[in-house]
Amino acid sequence: MFVLIWLTLFVSVKGSIADTGVSAWGQQHCDGRYCVTLSERELTAEAGLCVVIPCSFTTADEFTPKHTVWYKCEASQHSCSDGDIIFHSNKNTDKKAQSGFEGRVSRLEPDVSQKNCSIIINDLKESDSGSYQLRVTGELNGKQDGFTFIPRVTVSVKVLNQKPTVMIPTLTEGQQATLTCTAPGLCSGSVPEITWTWRGAGGTESYITGNSTAFKTENLTAFTQRHISTLTFKSSAEQHNTTITCKIRFTGETTTEDASSLKVNYVKEVKITGVTSVREGNVLNLTCSVESFPPAHIVWRKVPSNTNLQTRNTDLHNDTVTLVTLNVTAENSGQYICMAKHLDKTLTSYVNVTVTWHTKIQNGSGCVLQSDVLTCVCISEGFPLPTIKWPLLENHTQYTLITTVSNHTVNSTVSLTVKNHGNSTVECVSNNGNGEERENLLVHKKHEQPSSFGLEFLKVIFAFLTGVLLSVIVCCLVKNCYRYNIYFSNYD
Ligand SMILES: *[C@@H]1O[C@H](CO)[C@@H](O)[C@H](O)[C@H]1NC(C)=O
Ligand SMILES: *[C@@H]1O[C@H](CO)[C@@H](O)[C@H](O)[C@H]1NC(C)=O
Ligand SMILES: *[C@@H]1O[C@H](CO)[C@@H](O)[C@H](O)[C@H]1NC(C)=O
Ligand SMILES: *[C@@H]1O[C@H](CO)[C@@H](O)[C@H](O)[C@H]1NC(C)=O
Ligand SMILES: *[C@@H]1O[C@H](CO)[C@@H](O)[C@H](O)[C@H]1NC(C)=O
Ligand SMILES: *[C@@H]1O[C@H](CO)[C@@H](O)[C@H](O)[C@H]1NC(C)=O
Ligand SMILES: *[C@@H]1O[C@H](CO)[C@@H](O)[C@H](O)[C@H]1NC(C)=O
Ligand SMILES: *[C@@H]1O[C@H](CO)[C@@H](O)[C@H](O)[C@H]1NC(C)=O
Ligand SMILES: *[C@@H]1O[C@H](CO)[C@@H](O)[C@H](O)[C@H]1NC(C)=O
Ligand SMILES: *[C@@H]1O[C@H](CO)[C@@H](O)[C@H](O)[C@H]1NC(C)=O
Ligand SMILES: *[C@@H]1O[C@H](CO)[C@@H](O)[C@H](O)[C@H]1NC(C)=O
Ligand SMILES: *[C@@H]1O[C@H](CO)[C@@H](O)[C@H](O)[C@H]1NC(C)=O
Numbered sequence: 001m002f003v004l005i006w007l008t009l010f011v012s013v014k015g016s017i018a019d020t021g022v023s024a025w026g027q028q029h030c031d032g033r034y035c036v037t038l039s040e041r042e043l044t045a046e047a048g049l050c051v052v053i054p055c056s057f058t059t060a061d062e063f064t065p066k067h068t069v070w071y072k073c074e075a076s077q078h079s080c081s082d083g084d085i086i087f088h089s090n091k092n093t094d095k096k097a098q099s100g101f102e103g104r105v106s107r108l109e110p111d112v113s114q115k116n117c118s119i120i121i122n123d124l125k126e127s128d129s130g131s132y133q134l135r136v137t138g139e140l141n142g143k144q145d146g147f148t149f150i151p152r153v154t155v156s157v158k159v160l161n162q163k164p165t166v167m168i169p170t171l172t173e174g175q176q177a178t179l180t181c182t183a184p185g186l187c188s189g190s191v192p193e194i195t196w197t198w199r200g201a202g203g204t205e206s207y208i209t210g211n212s213t214a215f216k217t218e219n220l221t222a223f224t225q226r227h228i229s230t231l232t233f234k235s236s237a238e239q240h241n242t243t244i245t246c247k248i249r250f251t252g253e254t255t256t257e258d259a260s261s262l263k264v265n266y267v268k269e270v271k272i273t274g275v276t277s278v279r280e281g282n283v284l285n286l287t288c289s290v291e292s293f294p295p296a297h298i299v300w301r302k303v304p305s306n307t308n309l310q311t312r313n314t315d316l317h318n319d320t321v322t323l324v325t326l327n328v329t330a331e332n333s334g335q336y337i338c339m340a341k342h343l344d345k346t347l348t349s350y351v352n353v354t355v356t357w358h359t360k361i362q363n364g365s366g367c368v369l370q371s372d373v374l375t376c377v378c379i380s381e382g383f384p385l386p387t388i389k390w391p392l393l394e395n396h397t398q399y400t401l402i403t404t405v406s407n408h409t410v411n412s413t414v415s416l417t418v419k420n421h422g423n424s425t426v427e428c429v430s431n432n433g434n435g436e437e438r439e440n441l442l443v444h445k446k447h448e449q450p451s452s453f454g455l456e457f458l459k460v461i462f463a464f465l466t467g468v469l470l471s472v473i474v475c476c477l478v479k480n481c482y483r484y485n486i487y488f489s490n491y492d
Helices: 002-020 391-395 450-491
Strands: 026-031 034-038 042-046 051-053 056-058 063-073 085-088 105-107 119-121 130-140 143-158 165-167 176-182 193-199 212-221 224-234 243-250 254-261 264-273 277-279 284-293 297-302 320-325 334-342 345-361 366-370 373-383 387-389 400-406 409-417 425-431 436-446
Touching (some): 042 051, 051 143, 063 143, 085 105, 165 254, 176 193, 176 243, 193 224, 224 243, 264 334, 264 345, 284 297, 284 334, 284 345, 297 320, 320 334, 345 436, 373 425, 373 436, 387 409, 391 409, 391 425
Parallel strands (some): 042 143, 366 436
Antiparallel strands (some): 051 119, 063 085, 063 130, 105 119, 176 224, 212 224, 243 254, 264 284, 284 320, 334 345, 345 373, 366 373, 373 409, 387 425, 400 409
């Protein structure tokens, strides 16, 4: 019971303090039945922008408020005077606002009966710093009266620190893009001037050809506006890494700017560099590169395989990839593909690699001379395919030349009639542009094969002689019989 009484006492005491002291929604100060609530006693603002002084008041019931007056004077001054007026809601009074504030101060609530004395001061200058005081004029029991509230609001205007807000969408080469720059502060003062500047490569000021800018002001509320400038242009690869600056100029030469680096998605052609014709055993060194942003991912493949070849990145960036094959063999010949994956695009470039090797005159080459006919065969392998020349033919017009090709092998067979061809050699020259090989082919003479011919001859002779002998024997026998017959006939 005692506790409850004490508690009630405490609450009531606290309630009475609240009337003249601090509350959750502001500081109310009362002087009799005249109260003012200034929720922000200390306000900071930035030059070029604006400040809102939130304010409400109450008066004695018999007082009818008609106008609000705001003063700005030194904090040391006990009370501001008529010369310190910065705002007077009565446009017909001779008490004029200081010319420096003309048009810059507006009350948020034009209906005085709402007892809302909030004001907004636009186009702030650093010299606007100071203490602001409110007076309400009106009628008390039918007579002109007014009440100046003691509490003041201190406003400090600092240099402009807020930056514009620059919004850059994803820029893609060749596509139109719109950048927006929003001025800081939502004020209803003078319209700021917004300019765009572009610094090209090397940081020199340049301009984007074919650009267009647009300015617009959005009315948010009666006292808040948003100022926006848009810059529209077609992105190009050259703009990548360059700087765009949005500069805002408020009245009183107050400026603020924001610089942004442009990132343009672009990809240039896929370039393959390196020597594509390599001799067997040498190094195949091909580089595939693509200039792009963001960096492309490059892979090498050998057609028609679908597997990526082992490569290495020569750069810190992955947009240059070198394919190195040491000690190439004929199998390394063929078509290679370099594929660069950039965002959702895949660019390709092809290269034909040829592995060349020296010509080699093969076993099986040689010449045969039979009677007066010389037949020479020269077989040579190489890549590219070699061509075979016979210097011997320079001195002949009558010959037959047969050339057959199988894979990388050429068979050149020449036959011609030669008179008194010595026991010499015949030169075969093979050349495939990679190297020339000469070889002296030995001539194998095929004579009339006397041994076998003689034997055959002897056989014929022998057969003939045998025939003759047999004939003679038969003849003799016949002869003798005949004679014998005659002999016997003689004895008949
Ligand atoms: C005064 O009026 C303005 C504008 O209507 C409003 O935003 C603000 O909240 C009001 N202040 C008070 C204390 O009622
Ligand atoms: C836009 O183009 C105009 C000329 O048409 C130029 O003066 C201005 O600097 C350009 N702006 C930018 C940001 O490049
Ligand atoms: C914004 O308000 C101003 C006056 O405060 C007026 O002149 C202008 O036409 C309005 N603009 C829009 C887009 O409503
Ligand atoms: C773009 O700028 C970045 C960082 O400043 C730098 O690393 C890169 O090399 C630049 N790229 C080009 C193409 O200039
Ligand atoms: C491949 O070529 C590049 C550029 O020509 C060179 O820097 C590199 O050393 C070469 N690599 C080999 C293994 O030859
Ligand atoms: C290059 O590729 C490697 C692995 O493929 C990756 O770890 C690295 O971040 C890439 N570098 C760049 C600059 O993209
Ligand atoms: C190159 O390859 C060939 C065939 O595979 C091999 O005989 C030769 O020894 C290799 N040479 C080198 C230098 O690796
Ligand atoms: C590469 O060779 C293929 C056939 O093997 C041919 O169709 C293509 O045109 C060649 N490409 C180049 C660049 O020589
Ligand atoms: C061709 O004949 C000339 C003159 O008879 C001789 O000097 C030359 O060596 C001959 N060439 C060949 C390839 O036999
Ligand atoms: C020619 O090449 C084919 C396949 O390319 C192979 O099957 C064949 O054996 C080769 N012929 C010779 C004579 O090397
Ligand atoms: C070369 O060609 C000739 C005639 O065309 C033929 O008689 C000979 O057998 C061939 N030699 C080889 C090794 O193919
Ligand atoms: C003739 O050819 C034979 C065998 O082919 C060889 O032994 C001989 O030395 C050659 N004679 C001359 C003069 O070249």
